[in-house]
Amino acid sequence: MAGPGTTQPSSTDAGVPAALLDDDDPALFPKLSDSQLDLLAKHGHVRAITAGEVLFRYGDTAYPAMVLLEGRVAVLMGTGEPERALTIHQPRDLMIELSLLTGERVHATGVVREAGSMLVVPAQEFRALLAREPAFGDFVLQMLFRRRKAIERLRMGIQIIGSRFDRDTHRLREFVARNRVLHSWVDVDEPRRERLLAMLPADARESPIVLLGNGAWLRNPTNAELADKIGVPHGSVLVEKTYDLVVIGAGPAGLAATVYGASGGLLTATLDAVAVGGQAATSARIENYLGFPAGLSGSELAERARLQAEKFKAQIMVPCRAVGLAERDGFHVVRLDVGAELVARSVILALGVQYRRLPVPSAADYEGLGIAYAADFAREQLRPDDAAVVVGGANSAGQAALSLAEEGRRVHLVVRGDGLERSMARYLRDRIADDPNVEVLLAHEVRELGGDGHLEWVTVADVRTGAQRTLAAGCVIVLIGAEPRTEWLAGQIALDDDGFVLTGPALPAGLSDRPPWDTLGRGPFLVETSRPGVFAVGDVRSGSTKMVAPAVGEGGMAVRFVAEHLARSLHPGQGAATARA
Secondary structure: OOOOOEEOOOOOOOOOOOOOOOOOOOOOOOOOOHHHHHHHHOOOEEEEEOOOEEEEOOOOOOOOEEEEEEEEEEEEEOOOOOOEEEEEEOOOOEOOOOHHHHOOOOOOEEEEEEEEEEEEEOHHHHHHHHHHOHHHHHHHHHHHHHHHHHHHHOOOOEEEEOOOOOHHHHHHHHHHHHOOOOEEEEOOOOOHHHHHHOOOOHHHOOOOEEEEEOOEEEEOOOHHHHHHHHOOOOOOOOOOOEEOEEEEOOOHHHHHHHHHHHHOOOOEEEEOOOOOOHHHHHOOOEOOOOOOOOOEOHHHHHHHHHHHHHHOOOEEEOOOOEEEEEEEOOEEEEEEOOOOEEEEOOEEEOOOEEEOOOOOOOHHHHEOOOEEOOHHHHHHHOOOOOOEEEEOOOHHHHHHHHHHHOOOOOEEEEOOOOOOOOOOOHHHHHHHHHOOOEEEEOOEEEEEEEOOOOOOEEEEEEOOOOOEEEEEOOEEEEOOOEEEOOHHHEOOEOEOOOOOEOOHHHOOOOHHHOOOHHHHOOOOOOOEOOOOOEEEOHHHEOOOOOOHHHHHHHHHHHHHHHHHHHHHHHOOOOOOOOOOO
8 A cells, every 4th residue: 555655657747637626726725824834733744755756545544634835746536447637736735635534545646746845744643633623623624525525526436336226226325425435326328337347257247336446346245345345434343342331323413422422431332324424414404503504514514523523532333233232230232233242331322213205105116216315315316307306394305405406406395284384494484485496385295106117207196185296207305204213122122102212201100110220219311211221312212303403412411311320320329319300
């Protein structure tokens, strides 16, 4: 693996097409100020660079933060097709990408075009600096998210080759999208498919295929196999440890619990079956989150939270699925799908929910083939001129409709109720009313779906009159509520009739008079389940609000109760029970 100081031959500027991104664009490549350079200089060192030197290479697992002081550096991208210059860095450019923070493998090669010098800051020190210096950290994060969005539009990174009608192809695309991995998708009908697959043996071309670059490839990998190959950091299961806290689920509630637990000195492990951020990470823009008047994307919120958690040494394991919960010798035992077990003094269940499916007989035939549960995944299924149907009347439905309408698409918002006043925020209702691209169909429901291998039309009906209408649409975004993923908890903790986890005041009366509560000398805390030391927060908790900000608050609240539980467990019976306050 090449790193700083490695000199290898590379292509020169001659014959290389113009850079895809403009280094003079201040939004993507803001030049560092004198004060920012001085700040970084305290944590790094200056060294000379020579023409042709490779500073980082495609597939590297790590590289330092670098600031170009003199000279020029070309950033080249390519995964089997001819290399393209992404940009040509100039002095005062910060030469990093989001992968420096996420642990993802490098998706580009940096080659010195003109000799000079650069400031080198070790990656670990740079990440710590972002956490210690809020102003500089915000500057860097905003820059990196803008760069990543610009690169995503170029459709670079790993390449997934498969049919839009194949569910494994859809699974892989969803996994990389939710983990914010640079990627592009090549449909099996595209002419470039054969050119891309020419490097593979004839008997190894059955889709889906993932091209990793430099000749490496995978055929229909599992999510875990793909994560391992592309460097999505998923941690390791440390079965020899006893954790103070295990958080199951890495959505907003789980991430908040992780940050507060780890920052409070608890040995904390967090796991999620798919990605950090949960379903909130699929939101194109969250505009009512406190402290962000311009709004922020769900992926940005997730990445910021992950950086905070790792700052406090929390261990995050993704993808990693919990499949069992038991008690052993006074500890909680979380069984994982890989067969290992985590032992913990306390557990927080932040499982989130699974989107409810359309009650239409043909809906299952179009999963991943025109039915989506977030705007980002809908875009991958829509063709350039396709209209979209959004089903639902809550904030998430309004956000999805506006996000697609802003791109010039025709959007039909299908709402089962007679109005939006009780279910959608006023600012979203006002924006929808003013947007000519959004048609609101109140008191309507989806009755039928159709299309040849992919969704092409949707029939809706007025529930008051029965009148039907067929809409041409390439995708339906279904946002009609959600169901908990708690089957594996049945018999271990109390659930309501819909499978949501009962906590605190919602638990059966008299619980505190039964073992083991009577031994503890207290009743359940506000977000504690029927098992002492196991808490539930966010969407999976019975009676929760299903909103990001309250979920974050519950995550922090649960950690406060975890600390109280751990303290009282050392001295059972002491203190008055205040669980239901």
